[in-house]
Amino acid sequence: MFEDELKSLADKGLLRTIKDRSSAQGAVIRVDGKELLNFSSNDYLGLSNHPRLIQAGISGLETYGAGAGASRSLSGGAEIHARLESLIASFKKTESALLFNSGYSLNTSVIPAIATEEDAIFSDELNHASLIDGIRLSKARRFVYRHADVGHMKSLLDSTTARRRIIVTDGVFSMDGDIAPIAEIASLADESTWLYIDDAHATGVLGAGRGTLAHFGVKPSEWIIQMGTFSKALGSFGAFAAGSKGLTDWLVNNARGFVYSTALPPCVVAASIEAIKLISEEPELIERLWKNRRMVVEGLKKIGLDIGVSVTPIIPVLLDDVRQAIELSRRLLESGIYVPAIRPPTVKRPRLRIAVSATHSDEQIERLINALEESTKAFPPTSASQAP
Numbered sequence: 001m002f003e004d005e006l007k008s009l010a011d012k013g014l015l016r017t018i019k020d021r022s023s024a025q026g027a028v029i030r031v032d033g034k035e036l037l038n039f040s041s042n043d044y045l046g047l048s049n050h051p052r053l054i055q056a057g058i059s060g061l062e063t064y065g066a067g068a069g070a071s072r073s074l075s076g077g078a079e080i081h082a083r084l085e086s087l088i089a090s091f092k093k094t095e096s097a098l099l100f101n102s103g104y105s106l107n108t109s110v111i112p113a114i115a116t117e118e119d120a121i122f123s124d125e126l127n128h129a130s131l132i133d134g135i136r137l138s139k140a141r142r143f144v145y146r147h148a149d150v151g152h153m154k155s156l157l158d159s160t161t162a163r164r165r166i167i168v169t170d171g172v173f174s175m176d177g178d179i180a181p182i183a184e185i186a187s188l189a190d191e192s193t194w195l196y197i198d199d200a201h202a203t204g205v206l207g208a209g210r211g212t213l214a215h216f217g218v219k220p221s222e223w224i225i226q227m228g229t230f231s232k233a234l235g236s237f238g239a240f241a242a243g244s245k246g247l248t249d250w251l252v253n254n255a256r257g258f259v260y261s262t263a264l265p266p267c268v269v270a271a272s273i274e275a276i277k278l279i280s281e282e283p284e285l286i287e288r289l290w291k292n293r294r295m296v297v298e299g300l301k302k303i304g305l306d307i308g309v310s311v312t313p314i315i316p317v318l319l320d321d322v323r324q325a326i327e328l329s330r331r332l333l334e335s336g337i338y339v340p341a342i343r344p345p346t347v348k349r350p351r352l353r354i355a356v357s358a359t360h361s362d363e364q365i366e367r368l369i370n371a372l373e374e375s376t377k378a379f380p381p382t383s384a385s386q387a388p
């Protein structure tokens with residue numbers, strides 16, 4: 001099946017394949033019997049293999065069993081589901097929080113539950129695919145504004161009448177590593193203009209782990225909905241929506257990914273609880289992440305590579321064509337370093353995407369920079385001269 005279509009993807013260098021590990025996630029992983037220095041994971045703090053998360057998972061498993069057995073509405077939830085929700089609400093300083101099975105499931109359930117054909121959604125052009133899909137599933141009218149361009153967004157807002165206008169944006173953009181101008185956007189939020197922030201890459205990273213609003217020192221309000229995931233910096237799995245009690249009560253009744261899907265396994269919930277406690281008790285974890293991020297950026301700038309607008313631990317090396325991205329990624333892999341090439345349609349401009357973790361050592365970061373210097377010498381990006 002799909003022989004011709006797959007061949008055509010392969011011919012264009014766009015064929016995706018799966019790379020599975022035989023080790024835990026971490027700074028060093030084992031793939032196809034080979035040890036790789038890993039700069040590809042969103043496990044920013046190395047929590048997925050942290051002894052405290054593992055122990056919490058084991059006791060969750062022993063107390064509540066392996067699977068949840070039903071949706072939350074039908075006895076699928078254990079007391080720890082509610083405990084994690086109140087922990088998240090106090091961590092995010094919101095009235096309430098509700099768990100979902102993944103960030104993808106949350107965005108594709110919550111957006112259609114809050115926006116109807118009477119409403120209008122204003123979406124950043126670089127929003128994550130799960131937001132785009134959620135917006136498509138809703139019946140609201142959609143307006144796409146230029147990336148992080150609040151002026152453009154305002155002009156679209158001003159020219160639109162609707163019962164409710166909902167601004168939807170990533171907090172941290174997953175392919176460029178820049179941060180949405182949330183302070184400015186949040187000042188627009190009121191009873192008829194809501195703000196929906198996807199903090200998948202900001203949770204555990206920005207604002208002492210509390211996300212983009214906290215990073216800008218903006219207080220949560222009734223009109224701001226924050227989603228975050230446990231699957232990235234928090235090293236576990238699942239997602240949460242944080243906001244007013246009215247919001248979460250509505251979602252319990254209307255979000256299809258909540259109503260029609262089995263609750264998260266209790267061991268996963270237990271690990272998420274431990275992750276939130278851990279980042280609150282050990283702020284040096286997040287400090288180490290940012291120190292590593294600075295070290296990688298200094299190294300890349302020294303060798304003249306273009307990291308675009310990145311200001312977070314997501315660091316793209318921008319390139320001009322797909323084959324160059326694939327070739328550089330292949331050369332790095334040969335020297336035992338995994339840095340994925342990201343290509344269209346995920347991004348317009350091909351790139352290597354470096355994801356830094358708190359668990360990378362100084363020596364590992366030096367190895368990355370040296371290997372990049374070697375491979376780009378052999379295969380130089382034509383845009384290197386434009387590097388800042």
Ligand SMILES: *Cc1c(COP(=O)(O)O)cnc(C)c1O
Nearest residue numbers: 102103104128130174200229231
């Ligand atoms: C990863 C990601 C998601 C999806 O979260 P999962 O828990 O992996 O399903 C949603 N939004 C953004 C911005 C993401 O980067």
